Amino acid sequence: MAKRIYLDAGESTxxxxxxxxxxxxxxxxxxxxxxxxxxxxxATSGPDVVRGAAAVHADEVWVQINGEVxxxxxAESARRPRTSARDHDALTPPMxxxxxxxxxxxxxxxxxxxxxxxxxxxxxELPVRAPRDAVVRAVHCSAGELVQPGHILLDLE
Amino acid sequence: xxxxxxxxxxGEIARRVMRxxxxxxxxxxxxxxxxxxxxxHVQDADTAERVGPAAATESYLRxxxxxxxxxxxxxxxxxxxxxxxxxxxxxxxxxxxxxxxFIGPPADVIRRMGSKTAxxxxxxxxxxPVVPGATPASQSAADISRAVRDTGLPVLLKAAAGxxxxxxxxxxxxxxxxxxxxxxxxxGVRAFGDGTLYVERLVERPRHIExxxxxxxxxxxxxxxxxxxxxxxxxxxxxxxxxxxxxxxGVRARLLDAAVQAARAVNYVNAxxxxxxxxGDGEDARFYFLEMNTRLQVEHPVTEAxxxxxxxxxxxxxxxxxxxxxxxxxxxxxxxxxxxxxxxEDARRLLPQAGRILAYREPAGTGxxxxxxxxxxxxxxxxxxxxLAKVIxxxxxxxxxxxxxxxxxxxxxxxxxxxxxxxxLALLERNEVRDGRSYTRFIEDHLDAxxxxxxxxVVHSAVAVGAFAAATAAGAEGSxxxxxxxxxxxWDPWDRxxxxxx
Numbered sequence: 114m115a116k117r118i119y120l121d122a123g124e125s126t127x128x129x130x131x132x133x134x135x136x137x138x139x140x141x142x143x144x145x146x147x148x149x150x151x152x153x154x155x156a157t158s159g160p161d162v163v164r165g166a167a168a169v170h171a172d173e174v175w176v177q178i179n180g181e182v183x184x185x186x187x188a189e190s191a192r193r194p195r196t197s198a199r200d201h202d203a204l205t206p207p208m209x210x211x212x213x214x215x216x217x218x219x220x221x222x223x224x225x226x227x228x229x230x231x232x233x234x235x236x237x238e239l240p241v242r243a244p245r246d247a248v249v250r251a252v253h254c255s256a257g258e259l260v261q262p263g264h265i266l267l268d269l270e
Numbered sequence: 271x272x273x274x275x276x277x278x279x280x281g282e283i284a285r286r287v288m289r290x291x292x293x294x295x296x297x298x299x300x301x302x303x304x305x306x307x308x309x310x311h312v313q314d315a316d317t318a319e320r321v322g323p324a325a326a327t328e329s330y331l332r333x334x335x336x337x338x339x340x341x342x343x344x345x346x347x348x349x350x351x352x353x354x355x356x357x358x359x360x361x362x363x364x365x366x367x368x369x370x371x372f373i374g375p376p377a378d379v380i381r382r383m384g385s386k387t388a389x390x391x392x393x394x395x396x397x398x399p400v401v402p403g404a405t406p407a408s409q410s411a412a413d414i415s416r417a418v419r420d421t422g423l424p425v426l427l428k429a430a431a432g433x434x435x436x437x438x439x440x441x442x443x444x445x446x447x448x449x450x451x452x453x454x455x456x457x458g459v460r461a462f463g464d465g466t467l468y469v470e471r472l473v474e475r476p477r478h479i480e481x482x483x484x485x486x487x488x489x490x491x492x493x494x495x496x497x498x499x500x501x502x503x504x505x506x507x508x509x510x511x512x513x514x515x516x517x518x519x520g521v522r523a524r525l526l527d528a529a530v531q532a533a534r535a536v537n538y539v540n541a542x543x544x545x546x547x548x549x550g551d552g553e554d555a556r557f558y559f560l561e562m563n564t565r566l567q568v569e570h571p572v573t574e575a576x577x578x579x580x581x582x583x584x585x586x587x588x589x590x591x592x593x594x595x596x597x598x599x600x601x602x603x604x605x606x607x608x609x610x611x612x613x614x615e616d617a618r619r620l621l622p623q624a625g626r627i628l629a630y631r632e633p634a635g636t637g638x639x640x641x642x643x644x645x646x647x648x649x650x651x652x653x654x655x656x657x658l659a660k661v662i663x664x665x666x667x668x669x670x671x672x673x674x675x676x677x678x679x680x681x682x683x684x685x686x687x688x689x690x691x692x693x694x695l696a697l698l699e700r701n702e703v704r705d706g707r708s709y710t711r712f713i714e715d716h717l718d719a720x721x722x723x724x725x726x727x728v729v730h731s732a733v734a735v736g737a738f739a740a741a742t743a744a745g746a747e748g749s750x751x752x753x754x755x756x757x758x759x760x761w762d763p764w765d766r767x768x769x770x771x772x
Binding site: 134159163175209238 | 453456457460616619621622623624626628629631652679680682683684685686688689691692693694695724726727728729730731732733734735736737738739740741743
């Protein structure tokens with residue numbers, strides 16, 4: 114019996130119909146044959162045969178093929194591609210990080226590429242820069258604070 | 271003789287030092303922070319001592335805590351590994367004061383070679399060529415700017431107390447000076463507690479060649495040939511090999527001799543590395559002293575592979591006061607070795623990643639060595655260096671060694687945290703790398719090609735494998751496969767744009 118799996122890859126969601134070793138994907142109408150192999154899976158897509166490994170953890174699906182890492186989220190249904198995160202000014206850290214310095218104050222005008230906030234994680238500086246010309250509306254973090262992904266660091270208008 | 275060694279480090283290097291200790295029937299003591307209570311290096315050790323909370327500055331870098339741990343555990347020696355306190359002269363001195371054998375050079379040698387200024391003066395006096403540069407006596411922005419202009423653009427600004435690429439900035443144009451000085455100073459203060467800057471002429475298109483040297487307390491100094499570590503990214507080494515390809519015999523002889531002279535100039539004892547920049551080709555190539563690392567290097571396994579000697583064993587013997595277990599005549603090059611550093615990082619954006627390892631399989635095979643700090647179930651945290659493992663391949667020829675390394679990396683599965691294995695494989699496929707024609711900016715110059723997204727066929731296969739695995743996991747449809755503990759795997763919100771955006 115075919116099983117329908119929705120894999121959220123960020124901007125859009127793949128729908129995969131899995132019946133036995135045959136996996137049909139939409140969009141793209143691709144057909145891939147998958148079979149268990151030593152320490153993973155073998156996938157045949159047209160003329161290409163690759164070895165891969167996978168791990169499912171809660172709603173995350175991790176896949177590695179030729180060293181490349183893919184991360185999907187199991188979804189309940191297919192959905193429309195969402196608007197790109199780039200259109201949105203929610204400036205949030207890419208990983209847990211420490212706020213080293215806040216370079217701007219509310220009301221300040223900034224230009225594209227200006228440093229807004231300097232973050233540090235794993236001994237590396239991670240600058241958060243203005244994605245466009247804007248005015249800083251509010252700052253939602255303080256120097257020395259440990260911030261997590263999803264934490265909105267500041268608002269631009 | 272040393273009987274019990276405290277390893278003042280974590281991750282793969284702590285485990286690697288413990289392996290040799292076990293072979294020598296020496297017991298081992300691990301130290302750990304609260305973030306590492308279940309780490310593999312703790313499991314590997316005979317005993318373990320907590321040294322503080324997760325932040326390195328409050329644990330692995332806290333000298334009194336580490337010395338206390340050594341006292342409590344009855345250790346008679348300390349191996350610092352690399353990073354952390356390995357090049358901290360105060361730590362070496364604190365060990366000596368506590369009656370612990372420090373497995374590395376004496377504190378005064380670390381202090382002298384740890385300062386870029388003092389080390390340059392020392393080796394320059396011994397006749398070793400150095401790159402033009404200066405540490406301005408006054409560190410005001412104006413004086414540093416003047417030093418930059420005096421040295422001549424382009425220049426490299428470096429934290430005088432630094433290493434490992436931290437606190438470094440390239441300045442090509444005069445209008446970049448102020449920003450670069452501010453950034454390098456603040457990074458130096460945060461990373462090393464010292465914002466003093468060193469200004470150095472940037473040597474264009476250089477190769478990074480370094481020489482492994484070893485001294486003992488009986489006045490003998492030898493070299494164990496050179497390594498080429500030209501493949502770097504933001505001054506962090508990515509791939510290292512030995513011997514260096516296309517090094518003209520005359521240049522190699524002078525380079526090895528210069529390294530030994532540099533070591534002799536400071537009465538060097540234990541393992542050390544003299545780093546050089548090499549500019550030009552053939553017998554006309556010129557080399558300049560870059561710095562000396564007074565510790566075991568991350569990339570020491572390639573030297574072990576081609577010489578057959580265990581450098582950690584030699585370190586322990588020398589720290590016990592014994593003579594070096596090899597003479598210069600004993601040290602020969604056998605074949606070629608190449609190492610790749612596997613980092614927990616998003617290789618496209620060069621962002622370190624955190625997460626929990628869900629599945630893990632190490633490659634094996636003839637001539638393949640894996641020095642890893644992780645396994646399934648282990649957490650990779652944001653607190654420390656993102657190095658997960660090193661994969662080293664050794665073969666009769668350079669070409670075979672590269673092939674072996676590529677095959678090993680292809681078969682290395684690490685799921686649950688993003689890593690750079692695909693990026694490493696892309697590097698190993700480049701003709702310039704295959705031909706041994708890389709230089710220190712090679713990765714930066716070819717980043718777009720090296721970090722190209724996978725093609726549609728690979729993406730389709732990945733989606734299909736993921737769907738197949740999800741369909742078979744737990745038999746349940748949709749989510750909810752796991753009652754597993756906290757889902758801590760890192761999701762990079764910026765990354766959602768990744769695989770689908772080709």
